[in-house]
Amino acid sequence: MYNVKSKNATEFINDEEILETLAYAKENKSNRELIESLIERAKDCKGLTHKEAAVLLECDLEDENEKIFKLSKKIKQNFYGNRIVMFAPLYLSNYCVNGCVYCPYHYKNKHISRKKLSQEDIKREVIALQDMGHKRLALETGEDPVNNPIEYVLESIKTIYSIKHKNGSIRRVNVNIAATTVENYKKLKDAGIGTYILFQETYNKKNYEELHPTGPKHDYAYHTEAMDRAMDGGIDDVGIGVLFGLNLYRYDFVGLLMHAEHLEAAKGVGPHTISVPRIRPADDIDPETFSNAISDDVFAKIVAVLRIAVPYTGMIISTRESQSTRERVLELGVSQVSGASCTSVGGYSEKEDEEDNSAQFEVNDNRTLDEIVNWLMELGYIPSFCTACYREGRTGDRFMSLVKAGQIANCCQPNALMTLKEYLEDYASEDTIKKGELLIAKEIEKIPSERVREVVKTHLKEMKDGKRDFRF
Ligand code: SF4
Ligand code: SF4
Numbered sequence: 001m002y003n004v005k006s007k008n009a010t011e012f013i014n015d016e017e018i019l020e021t022l023a024y025a026k027e028n029k030s031n032r033e034l035i036e037s038l039i040e041r042a043k044d045c046k047g048l049t050h051k052e053a054a055v056l057l058e059c060d061l062e063d064e065n066e067k068i069f070k071l072s073k074k075i076k077q078n079f080y081g082n083r084i085v086m087f088a089p090l091y092l093s094n095y096c097v098n099g100c101v102y103c104p105y106h107y108k109n110k111h112i113s114r115k116k117l118s119q120e121d122i123k124r125e126v127i128a129l130q131d132m133g134h135k136r137l138a139l140e141t142g143e144d145p146v147n148n149p150i151e152y153v154l155e156s157i158k159t160i161y162s163i164k165h166k167n168g169s170i171r172r173v174n175v176n177i178a179a180t181t182v183e184n185y186k187k188l189k190d191a192g193i194g195t196y197i198l199f200q201e202t203y204n205k206k207n208y209e210e211l212h213p214t215g216p217k218h219d220y221a222y223h224t225e226a227m228d229r230a231m232d233g234g235i236d237d238v239g240i241g242v243l244f245g246l247n248l249y250r251y252d253f254v255g256l257l258m259h260a261e262h263l264e265a266a267k268g269v270g271p272h273t274i275s276v277p278r279i280r281p282a283d284d285i286d287p288e289t290f291s292n293a294i295s296d297d298v299f300a301k302i303v304a305v306l307r308i309a310v311p312y313t314g315m316i317i318s319t320r321e322s323q324s325t326r327e328r329v330l331e332l333g334v335s336q337v338s339g340a341s342c343t344s345v346g347g348y349s350e351k352e353d354e355e356d357n358s359a360q361f362e363v364n365d366n367r368t369l370d371e372i373v374n375w376l377m378e379l380g381y382i383p384s385f386c387t388a389c390y391r392e393g394r395t396g397d398r399f400m401s402l403v404k405a406g407q408i409a410n411c412c413q414p415n416a417l418m419t420l421k422e423y424l425e426d427y428a429s430e431d432t433i434k435k436g437e438l439l440i441a442k443e444i445e446k447i448p449s450e451r452v453r454e455v456v457k458t459h460l461k462e463m464k465d466g467k468r469d470f471r472f
Helices: 015-027 032-042 050-058 062-080 119-132 150-162 182-190 205-211 220-224 226-232 249-267 296-309 323-332 369-378 396-404 409-426 430-444 450-464
Strands: 083-093 136-141 172-176 238-241 273-275 314-317 336-338 382-384
Touching: 015 050, 015 249, 032 050, 032 062, 050 249, 050 296, 062 296, 062 323, 062 409, 083 119, 083 150, 083 369, 083 409, 119 150, 136 150, 150 172, 150 182, 182 226, 205 220, 220 226, 226 238, 226 249, 238 249, 249 296, 296 314, 296 323, 314 323, 369 382, 369 430, 382 409, 409 430, 409 450, 430 450
Parallel strands: 083 136, 083 336, 083 382, 136 172, 238 273, 273 314, 314 336
Antiparallel strands: none
16 A cells, blocks of 8 residues: 555555556646646646656647746756756776676676775775866765675775865765665764765566566665665765666656655655666666667656656766757756766776776766866856755755755855866866856856855955865
């Protein structure tokens, strides 16, 4: 039975409820009156239920779909302004005991190069990332209690935070590791992580079990209930996501929203972020795995309806997607992008050759961070290296109440301008500096509070004199 507050995965992600929702959405895909009323109500930026969002996703009326896209753009602008937060993944180890059929790190893959970074290697990687200008990382590692125990992850986080190279520093480490115990989540919390990220891959239990035939990840309930345990362990910012294309996308879309509703109902805080990765070709992966791959148009619609359904949740897109796809979904709802990512272990400090490949998936957007920053500014966005909220204690429900009140943009805008200025001072190319300075001069005048505007102006001057790390 469906129960949004239940502790049991199959009750809060209830198969029957999803199937009924999908049938309801199909029945109403041309129901203009209902669709218009949903769009109208969503304008209050309070979100929609999984059932309502499913109807908008299914809507086949062209003019109403245009209204949906228009509304998602408006909500994106209201909540997040035009800042786009930058991050990079850091792969610590690709040892893994699981048998996920879509990932080249599965334990049966004998021709991928297996690597694990030592603390010295991590230093080199972090310096390479700092030298590009990154301030925010997402740690990635396979599941392997012998090679990648929690102690290794904790030590690595400590190392990362300790490195200060030139003006560089990593100020927020988000962590994407396998589902674990409340006790281990407590340890991650104490290590000062930002968001704990774990993708569900698919919410369809039967498919999930087939896609994860062996290893601890096979346990659907343990995996699906991980965020509840993470929150019990004191982590209040969690990031969810599915790998679109593993299962039928409509099912996973509804599951994703039910998961968000569950966390809000049971723990009082919805997910901090939602990631929208699409499956990509990789080493030793059967092309049959991609038979449910989704088109660019469907992908754009998913992003738009998610933006409308959960306006207060950040949305992340990686370099799995091409420049043009990223461009399209940025305006529809995405608020965070990775840049200059390397999906192999140790690849930032040392380029791998073909025989030595340890990459998790093929990157589609291969541009440098400077090229991405430059491109974002051309599109009218403010690339932001901000990490302020977590460092100012704005996490969990404190953060959510600010977002829901539409007030977070008051912090995002000045922080984006100041962290962009840091980037320009320390890492940018000549052309990027030129564009950046113009952008800052224009955007600073848009800060509504005169007091904040003046403080930002003072800090920008101080940065010229070598000072760093200002934030609201
Ligand atoms: Fe291991 Fe994660 Fe890849 Fe599965 S998806 S094989 S758990 S690294
Ligand atoms: Fe993110 Fe907070 Fe910075 Fe805004 S102010 S960009 S929400 S960390």
